[in-house]
Amino acid sequence: MKTIADCVEEILVTQPFLEEALSRRIINFSALAEELQEPISGMLRKPVKTGAIMMALRRYNPPKDLRHSNNLKSILNNLGDITVRSNLIDFTFKNSSTLFLSHSKILESINTTIFYGFSKGIHESNLVISMSEKEKIQSQFADEIMTSTQDNLSAISIALPENNTQVPGLYYQIFKRFAWEGISLHEVISTTNEFSVLVENDTVDKAFSAIKKLGYT
Incomplete structure (x- = not known):
């Protein structure tokens, strides 16, 4: 009962x-x-x-209060470089048998120094790229079903220590800080030792400041 x-x-x-x-x-x-x-x-x-x-x-x-975990505090106080990339656009496509082919052709033609992120879900995939490549993406993916697009975005990327995957509560602290600051996240891109969030251009300064405050959590 x-x-x-x-x-x-x-x-x-x-x-x-x-x-x-x-x-x-x-x-x-x-x-x-x-x-x-x-x-x-x-x-x-x-x-x-x-x-x-x-x-x-x-x-x-x-x-146990995660804020008082010594490992978590150490991670938050030793975050790596924070990089901001602006003038980005986000495309969402329905998954298809030809989507990867279009993706591979784009990779062959773009400059490797620009911002490029691709993530595949069960039903849809996201592609984030510099605005300079907008027409190229629209042309190469013309036969795919695009469900949404959003421009005027910026990406804030954080380098994480190698042991970050062994520390519970890290992403909770990051998302909590954004929530408390009233910052909406358009997209999240994550690799093992790097974490990127996409926000609208007019909130990038506020989001950057929120990340800098993580070491004081």
């Missing part, structure tokens, strides 16, 4: 910002209990008193 404590945990796990604030003891337990009274009563299908919820909140034992 589900208990009030089970309901509290279920809600907090799906709301990491709330869970983190709770772990730092910066939330008013009484006010939060009142906020959770209706959803928890609905989950248990019976009225629940705020006092019981407040007790469950005080007893809740969140996972």
Whole structure:
């Protein structure tokens, strides 16, 4: 049988910002209990008193706070070079049997110094490239189904230490910082030791500043 404590945990796990604030003891337990009274009563299908919820909140034992992981702090304080590339355009195509052929022909003809990113999902693929190559892409992929395109983008690339894949919580901290700063991400491109985000040109300065603040998280 589900208990009030089970309901509290279920809600907090799906709301990491709330869970983190709770772990730092910066939330008013009484006010939060009142906020959770209706959803928890609905989950248990019976009225629940705020006092019981407040007790469950005080007893809740969140996972170890990732912010205080020495390995995570070391990674955030030792991020590598941050590179910004502007004037980019993002194309989205439906996957097809000929998409890779078009992709390979583009790779043969473009300058290797320009920004170029390609990622394939189950149903669609994204191609991010410098605006200077826009007409070339439109011509080479003319027979493909393009579902969307977005220009006026900038990419911010971060070099990560080699051991970054062994440290839990790294990407959470990056995405959390963007969320707190109110920055929308258009696209995310990731390799083993490099992480790039695409943002609109008018928010690139704000996004760059947010990344620089990661070492102070």
